Amino acid sequence: MAKDIIKQSYLSSDIPRVVLDRLPIYLRILSQLQQEEIKITSSKELSLYMPVESSQIRKDLTSLGINGINGKGYNVKVLKKSLQKLLGLDASWNAVLIGGSTLGRSAMEFMRQKRSQTYRIVAAFDPNLRMIGKKISNLKIQDIKDLQRTIKTRNIKIGIIATPNNITQFVADTLIGNDLFYIINFSSFTPKIPDYVIVKNLDPGLEIESMTYHLRQRRLSKVTS
The missing domain is CATH 3.40.50.720 (NAD(P)-binding Rossmann-like Domain)
Structure with missing residues (x-):
């Protein structure tokens, strides 16, 4: 019975896995911005910290019901709190x-x-x-x-x-x-x-192996150029 409940709750999630995997990264960036005492940010600024286009970041947040302030962007503190709650980080x-x-x-x-x-x-x-x-x-x-x-x-x-x-x-x-x-x-x-x-x-080790792929590709591009 417990297995059925777990399976049902997991499969019924309407957040795509690829979006869910990006949320902790957004949260980490927002924490950095808070430490720098930055109160308002934008999808363009967030995109500087990760290989994701600003349009995709806006799409991710909009799909979660999170909208920015017209003409300004996102309140860092409010956005961080929203993501923490969504990820269950407001509990122990x-x-x-x-x-x-x-x-x-x-x-x-x-x-x-x-x-x-x-x-x-x-x-x-x-x-x-x-x-x-x-x-x-x-x-x-x-x-x-x-x-x-x-x-x-x-x-x-x-x-x-x-x-x-x-x-x-x-x-x-x-x-x-x-x-x-x-x-x-x-x-x-x-x-x-x-x-x-x-x-x-x-x-x-998995991240290191992924990094060496990019190093190899760069070396090959230099050889062929």
Whole structure:
């Protein structure tokens, strides 16, 4: 029953995935503008920070029911608040970390810097029995057998995977089997997941490989010119 509800709510979203993926980027730019004490911005100014045309930015925001001030642009504070609410960043979500090694510590630090008030890691687990009892930040690493009880008692909504590649699939299956359908994956292994589960794979290596493509294209253009 829970799986059906998750699947239905995800599929009924009227925000295209490509637009949804751009919203956090808009939000980051708006935060930068706020730090610079800029109160009004425009789609043209926003386009300077990302490879998206100003017309597409206006189209994205209009599709969300967000319109600028005629002849002026967008109020930075108001636009930021609207996007935060839309992305669920105006609430606090409890998360559980699986993996207490170096990658787990890196994941915890990343999450702490990213959205310390939005995503709260309240428990840590590890399938490796030798890790149980050790501490990661201020959390004691627990046996993954106790995961189900913690998910229920601590109202966990997000599972974070930071384990070696050879057990990533096992961990993903364990999280899904315990009714966690929102997963952030820091390992470089992409697990197979059902279509009602939402996974974000955060692998810097993928971005680097994309960058080297552009470097190669530039080198080829110089050779042929």
